[in-house]
Amino acid sequence: MKLPPLHAIRLRRAARHRFGWRSLRPDQLTAMRAVMRRRDALVILPTGGGKSAVYQVPATLLTGPTVVISPLLALQQDQITALNDRAQPELRAVRISSAESAGQQAAALDEIRSRRARFLFTTPEQLSNPKRLAEVRALRPALVAVDEAHCISAWGHDFRPDYLALGHLIRELGRPPVVALTATASPPVRDDIVGRLGLRRPRVVVSGLDRANLFLEVANCATEDYRWRRLLALLRAEPRPGIVYVPTRRAAEELAERLTGADFPAKYYHGGMPGGARENLHEDFLADRVPIMVATSAFGMGIDKPNIRWVVHMALPDAPDSYLQEIGRAGRDRGPARALLLWRAEDVGLRRYFTGGAPDPEELRDLAALLRDGPTTRTALRERTGLGARKLGQLLALLERVGAADTRPDNRLGSPRYAPKPVDAATAALAEAERQQTVQRSRTDMMRAFAETRSCRGQTLLAYFGERLPKPCGHCDNCHAGLDAAVSPAGTGTTRGGFGRRGGRNGPRAEEPFPVHSAVRHVEWGSGMVLGYEGDRMTVLFDEVGYKTLSVRVVSAQGLLEPQR
Incomplete structure (x- = not known):
């Protein structure tokens, strides 16, 4: 009988005794074992997938404190409260941030120094202060956890310039092992996280991106009036609370007012509001005092609210990254939830505008x-x-x-x-x-392809992240409508370019000339990575031109791709 590794036994015991968790998911355990081996890790788990456990459980077994870097004070406070509510000295957490006085910050450092606390929560801004950085370095941290790690990436929709120096700051802390955590990260974002944080041969764990309790639905709206009526239909049919995402601050304010006038009380939230007002809205939403939140993408990161029943997008998101991140906020209690995308072709032009021009x-x-x-x-x-x-x-x-x-x-x-x-x-x-x-435009093209696909939306969405569902997801509008009926008799498909074309259960499947995740090269587009196949189409992410969807038969017949040596 093969015995489980020692680290696995200790981790399971710590999870049970310290946190009351009877078991750990395989993906959590894989990441935790990497941490215990003092190896860097990049962990991509869905919202509510137990990312915090990945650093919290090993931290109880390491000699030295764990420094947790997070961009949101509200998110930090939630995690600190959850740890301290357990009333165990081994789980005590403190914080140094702009929310604490100088005396409170000094007391927090003293608790870590005297081993009365194990977790130190902070922000990149605090570590940017050389004096503070020296104080934290003197604590000799055993582990650094970077939460919401996609914020370090210029490809991420929550890009934070203050995160750019984190790799240098971590080196100045004595370069302890680093675990980077996020809910979504496509291949370009993953590369950015690894490069900017200076992760060394990281153990990359990607798991559970498919959410079976989340019904995916898309409607192409011919007019703005139809888009409005589809939103009202959902509000009449579904319980609350829920989030409506809009592309601009003005749209958030106007739609919240219109919904309230239609007897659907709503509040709006966007990044242009004062910090205090945003914090109050955040708290009101968590306390179920706001049934409908109309917001830009500035709202939602780090929200630990299990009962969000639906998320609606009133325009095409900029990329599948942000879409998956935002819909992942629904149904965290594993109860049924809906993700409805209401889009128009005009949305693409708006996204092109947001991409902006070249810098000066x-x-x-x-x-x-x-x-x-x-x-x-x-x-x-x-x-x-x-x-x-x-x-x-x-x-x-x-x-x-x-x-x-x-x-x-x-x-x-x-x-x-x-x-x-x-x-x-x-x-x-x-x-x-x-x-x-160029790559960002291709990301928007992939989002449009997802909106237009007649194939399984779950398979289509996950293919963007280089993940593969072995069979149709069964929880999207196309699956429920019957994929076979959605494919033309000739099997040609008419959907605009993208990685979701056709395929149904009986759709033709060509041979796969290159393994998924293998490196390839195109004579014009350069180096790329094969992300996935669907029917006789393959999606490749090229370093220079972004995402491209190619005919497998043409690739094979004309030798368009060759293995990257």
Whole structure:
């Protein structure tokens, strides 16, 4: 009889004794064992999938505190409360953030120092302070957990410029093992997380992205009036609470007012509101005082609310990443929930507008020149350039990618020794920005393909993340309508480009010339990764041009792809 590894036994025992959990899911255990081996890990589990357990259970077995870095104070507070409510010294959690006074911060550090607390929650902004960074380093952390890790990625819809320096800050902490956690991350986002955090041969765990209790439904709305009537039909039929996502701040305010006037009391939420007002709305929603929240994508990250019964999108999301993240907030109690996408072709143009134009080459050149003057701070750069924090962060990220910017040990910004000249750096950064925009447009194309597909939506959506459902999901409108009936007799399909074409249960299936996740090369588009197959179509993510859907037969007949050596 083969005995289970020692780490697995200890982890299961800690989960049972410390947290009262009778079992751990295989994906959780896999990630935990990597942590126990002092190996970095990137863990992608759905909302409500037990991501926090991945660092909490091993932390009780490690010698040294665990530092948890998270972008949201409300999310931190939820996790701190959950740990401290267990009234066990081994699970005590404290925090240093802008919400605590200097005395409270000093007391928190003292609790960690004297081993009366094991978890230290903080933000990237706190660690950016050299004095604070030195204090945390002196605690000799055994583990760093980066929650909502997609925030570090320029591909992520919750991109946070303050996260960009985290890789450098973690090295300054003595480079303990790192576990990065997020609910969704497509291949470009995963690569960004690994690169920017400096993860070393990380154990990547991706599991459970299919949510069987979540019914996926899409309606192409010919008019705005039809889109409004479909929303009202759902509100009349479904219990609350729920979230309605809209693309702009103005749309959030106007739709909330219109719904309230139609006897569906609603509140709106967007990033342009004062912080206090947003925090109050967040708390009211959690307490079931807001039955309908109309919001931009600024709302929802870190929400631990199990009874959200539906999520509606009133326009095409920018990419499957944000779509999966947002619909994942429904049905966390594993009860039935709905995800309804109401879209129009005009939405694509709006998304193209949001993608924006190219950055100003003069701003890039001038910023690169300022960095060559010597190490400086972000605050000083904002004052000298007049750039906002978000835009400055994006330009710095571009310059960093082309070797014209770096972060120093004291968290000051400078120019590497062999950095290109400012004008050359601007040219290279502009080319990188254009590449990113090309990939982003392909992400929107994939979202449109999902909306237009007549195949299983679950299979189609997960294919974008390089995951494969062995059979139709059974919880989408196309599955319920009957996939066979949705495929034309000739099996040709008429859906616009994308990775969801046809396939049904009886659809033709061509041979798969390359394994899923294998590296390939195209003579024009360069290097790529095979994400999946559907019928006689294959989806490939290319480094330079983004997502492409190709005919398997054409690829095989014309030799369009070859294995990447």
